[in-house]
Amino acid sequence: MGVFATSPESRRRHRSQQVAFAVLLAMTVLLVLPVLAILGMLVWRGAPALSLEFLFTAPVRGMTAGGIWPAIVGTMWLVGVSLAISAPIGVLAAVYLNEYARDSWVTRVIHLAIVNLAGVPSIVHALFGVGAFVLFFRFGTSILSASLTLAIMTLPVIIASTKEALAAVPMTFREACWNVGASRWQTIWHVVLPNSIAGILTGIILQVSRAAGETAPILFTGAAVFVPFLPQSVNDQCMALSMHLFTISTQVQSVPQSITYGTALVLVLLVVLVNGVSIVIRSRIRRRRKW
Amino acid sequence: MDDPGDNTRLVGRSPARERLHRATELVIETVIRVCGVSAVIFVFGIFYFVFREAAPLLFGGLDLGQLLTSSAWYPDSSNPRYGAFALIAGTLSVTLLAMLIAVPLGLGAAVFVSEFCTGRTKEILKIVIELLAAIPSVVWGFIGLVILNPVIIDLFDTPVGLNILNGAILLALMSVPIMVSIGEDALKAVPDAYREAAEAMGATRWQVTWRVLLPAARNGLLAAVLLGVGRAVGETMAVLMATGHSVNVPDSPLDSVRTITATIAAELGETAQGSNHYRVLFVLGSLLFLITFLVNLTADLVIRGVKKR
Numbered sequence: 001m002g003v004f005a006t007s008p009e010s011r012r013r014h015r016s017q018q019v020a021f022a023v024l025l026a027m028t029v030l031l032v033l034p035v036l037a038i039l040g041m042l043v044w045r046g047a048p049a050l051s052l053e054f055l056f057t058a059p060v061r062g063m064t065a066g067g068i069w070p071a072i073v074g075t076m077w078l079v080g081v082s083l084a085i086s087a088p089i090g091v092l093a094a095v096y097l098n099e100y101a102r103d104s105w106v107t108r109v110i111h112l113a114i115v116n117l118a119g120v121p122s123i124v125h126a127l128f129g130v131g132a133f134v135l136f137f138r139f140g141t142s143i144l145s146a147s148l149t150l151a152i153m154t155l156p157v158i159i160a161s162t163k164e165a166l167a168a169v170p171m172t173f174r175e176a177c178w179n180v181g182a183s184r185w186q187t188i189w190h191v192v193l194p195n196s197i198a199g200i201l202t203g204i205i206l207q208v209s210r211a212a213g214e215t216a217p218i219l220f221t222g223a224a225v226f227v228p229f230l231p232q233s234v235n236d237q238c239m240a241l242s243m244h245l246f247t248i249s250t251q252v253q254s255v256p257q258s259i260t261y262g263t264a265l266v267l268v269l270l271v272v273l274v275n276g277v278s279i280v281i282r283s284r285i286r287r288r289r290k291w
Numbered sequence: 292m293d294d295p296g297d298n299t300r301l302v303g304r305s306p307a308r309e310r311l312h313r314a315t316e317l318v319i320e321t322v323i324r325v326c327g328v329s330a331v332i333f334v335f336g337i338f339y340f341v342f343r344e345a346a347p348l349l350f351g352g353l354d355l356g357q358l359l360t361s362s363a364w365y366p367d368s369s370n371p372r373y374g375a376f377a378l379i380a381g382t383l384s385v386t387l388l389a390m391l392i393a394v395p396l397g398l399g400a401a402v403f404v405s406e407f408c409t410g411r412t413k414e415i416l417k418i419v420i421e422l423l424a425a426i427p428s429v430v431w432g433f434i435g436l437v438i439l440n441p442v443i444i445d446l447f448d449t450p451v452g453l454n455i456l457n458g459a460i461l462l463a464l465m466s467v468p469i470m471v472s473i474g475e476d477a478l479k480a481v482p483d484a485y486r487e488a489a490e491a492m493g494a495t496r497w498q499v500t501w502r503v504l505l506p507a508a509r510n511g512l513l514a515a516v517l518l519g520v521g522r523a524v525g526e527t528m529a530v531l532m533a534t535g536h537s538v539n540v541p542d543s544p545l546d547s548v549r550t551i552t553a554t555i556a557a558e559l560g561e562t563a564q565g566s567n568h569y570r571v572l573f574v575l576g577s578l579l580f581l582i583t584f585l586v587n588l589t590a591d592l593v594i595r596g597v598k599k600r
Contacts, residue, residue: 013494013495013498014495016495016497016498017495017496017497017498020496020497020500020501021407021496021497023399024399024400024402024403024407025403025407027395027396027399027400027403028399028400028403028404028416030396031396031397031400031419031420031423031464031467031471032416032419032420034464035419035422035423035426035464036419038426038434038438041438042430088326089326089329090326092322092323092326092327093326093327093329093330095323095326095327096323096324096326096327096328097327100320100323100324100327101327106328109331110327110328110330110331111591112588112591113330113331113333113334114330115587115590115591116334116583116584116587116588117330117333117334117337119518119521119522119525119583119584119586119587120334120337120525120580120583120584121524121525121526121527121552121579121580121583122428122525122526122527122528123525123527123552123555123556123576123579124337124341124525124576124579124580124583125337126555126556126559127340127341127344127555127559127572127573127576128336128337128340128341130344130559131340131341131343131344131573132336132340135344135564136340152333152337155329155330155333156330159330183316184316184320185316185319185320209425212427213425213426213427213428213429213430214427214428215427215428215429215527215528216428216527216528216552216556219556219559219560220559220560242427242429242528243429245429245430245433246429246432246528246532249432249433249436249437249532250436250532257437260433260437261437264430264433267427267429267430268426268427268430271425271426271427272422272425275421275422275425279418279421283414
C-alpha cells in the first residue's frame with residue numbers, strides 16, 4: 001500500500017474514493033433511517049393502544065372509541081377471496097410463460113401487459129372495478145367486486161415470483177421426466193411444481209401483504225366506512241383496516257390518537273410480518289437448494 | 292406382458308383411457324394458455340371499462356381544450372366547468388419534486404448496495420428497502436398527516452404542512468425501492484470483466500463505478516427512474532392525505548395542491564353514477580392510464596434494449 005499511495009495522483013484518487021463512499025453511505029442511511037424512525041414512532045405511540053379488547057371489539061361512538069375487529073375480519077375476507085382468484089390464474093400464467101411459450105411476439109405482448117398491469121395507478125384499478133364488476137357484471141359494491149379488483153391488481157406479483165421459481169428448476173429435471181414418457185403437464189405437475197413450491201409460496205405471501213395494504217382499489221368497489229355486522233358472504237360490503245385508517249385519520253373528527261396510531265400499527269405489523277415470512281422462506285430456499 | 296421392452300403399461304394403457312388422458316391434457320393446456328394471456332385481457336379490460344364510462348362525455352360535449360388548460364374545476368356548480376389544469380399541475384409538481392429527492396437517493400443507494408456492500412450488510416440493506424416498499428400507501432399518508440405535517444410547519448414556519456413538499460417526501464420514499472431494485476439489476480447486468488479490467492488498471496472502486504459501470508448501465512438506470520416516475524404519478528392515498536387538498540396551480544413547494552389521482556379518489560364517492568361529474572373522473576382516469584402506459588412502455592423498451600446488447 002505504502003509504495004502505491006505516495007504519489008499525489010494516487011492520494012487524490014483515494015480521497016475521491018473515500019468521499020464517494022461517504023456520500024453513498026449517507027444517501028443509503030437517509031433512506032434507511034426514515035423507515036426505522038417511522039416504525040419506531042408507530043410502535044411507540046401505537047403500542048399502548050394494542051390490547052385484546054382493541055383487536056377483538058367493534059368501533060363504537062362514531063368510531064371514536066372501541067376496537068377494529070370488523071376491519072380485521074373485512075381485510076381477511078378481501079385478502080382471502082382475492083388470493084383464491086389470483087393465485088391459480090397467476091401460477092398458471094407463469095407456467096404458460098415458463099413452460100409452454102416460446103420467445104415470440106406473443107410472450108413479448110404478455111410481458112408488456114404484466115408490466116403495465118403492475119404500473120397502472122391503483123385509482124385506475126378502482127375505476128375499472130367500478131366500471132366492470134360493480135356496474136357491468138352487476139356484482140354491486142361487495143367483497144366480490146373489491147376482491148376481483150385486488151386480484152387483478154396483484155396478479156403481476158404472483159406471476160413474476162412464480163416465473164422466477166419455475167425458471168430455477170434445472171432443465172435436466174424436465175428432460176429426465178420427458179424421457180420416461182411423461183407428457184408436458186405430467187412433468188409440470190409431478191416434477192416442476194413440487195420443486196418450486198417454496199418460491200411460488202413467497203409470491204403468494206407477497207400478494208397477501210400487497211392486497212392487505214391497498215386502499216384505493218377497494219374504496220368504491222366493496223369496502224365501507226362502517227358496517228355494523230360482520231360479512232356473511234362475498235355479496236356483503238365490509239370494513240377494511242386500510243380504509244378504516246383512512247377514515248378515522250381524515251373523515252372523522254376527534255378520534256383519540258391512540259386509536260389512529262394503534263390501527264396504523266396493526267396494519268404495518270400485519271404487512272411487515274407477512275413480508276418477513278416470505279423473506280425467511282426465500283433465504284431458506286437459497287440456502288437449501290441442492291442443485 | 293412383463294417384457295421390459297413393452298412400455299404400454301407406462302404410457303399406452305387401453306385406447307379408451309389413452310383418449311381420456313389426451314383429452315384431460317388438452318383441457319389443462321387450454322386453461323394454462325388462457326391464464327397465460329390473462330394479463331393482456333385484463334389490461335385491455337381496464338382500458339375498455341374505464342374508457343366506456345368516460346366516452347359519453349368525451350364524445351358528447353366535453354371541451355378538451357378547457358379540460359387541459361383551464362384551472363376552473365367546478366364540477367358541482369349549476370354551471371359546471373371541468374378545467375383540470377390545476378390538477379395536472381398538482382400531479383406534475385409533486386412528481387417532479389419527489390423525483391428530485393428520489394433519483395439521487397435511489398440511484399445512490401442502488402450503487403452503494405450493488406458495488407460497495409457485500410455479504411450481510413447487503414442482505415440487511417436489501418431487506419430494509421424491501422420493507423420500505425411494503426408499507427401501505429395509506430400508512431404513508433397517515434405519516435404525512437401526523438408526523439411530517441407538524442415538522443414542516445415548524446421548519447418552514449408555514450401555517451399548513453400539508454403541501455407539495457410533504458407529498459413529495461412521501462412519494463420519494465415510496466418510489467425509491469423500485470429504483471433501487473431495478474437499478475441494482477442494471478448494475479449487476481454489467482459483466483464482471485468490465486470491473487476486473489478497470490480494477491486491474493489501478494482504478495478505485497469509485498472510479499470503476501463512475502467511469503465504467505454507470506455509463507455501461509445507463510439504460511437500465513434510466514428505466515429505473517422511469518418506473519419510479521410511473522409509481523409517483525399514479526400514487527393515490529398518500530398524496531390524497533398529505534398534499535392539502537386544494538385545487539391550485541402552485542408557485543412554491545410549500546403550496547397545497549390536489550393531484551389527478553386524489554381528485555378521483557375524493558370525488559367519485561360523491562357523484563351520481565352516469566352524471567357528467569362522474570364521467571369526467573373517468574376521463575381523468577383514462578388520461579392517467581395513458582400517461583402511465585406510455586411511461587411503462589418506454590421503461591420496458593429501454594430495459595429490452597439493455598437485454599438485447
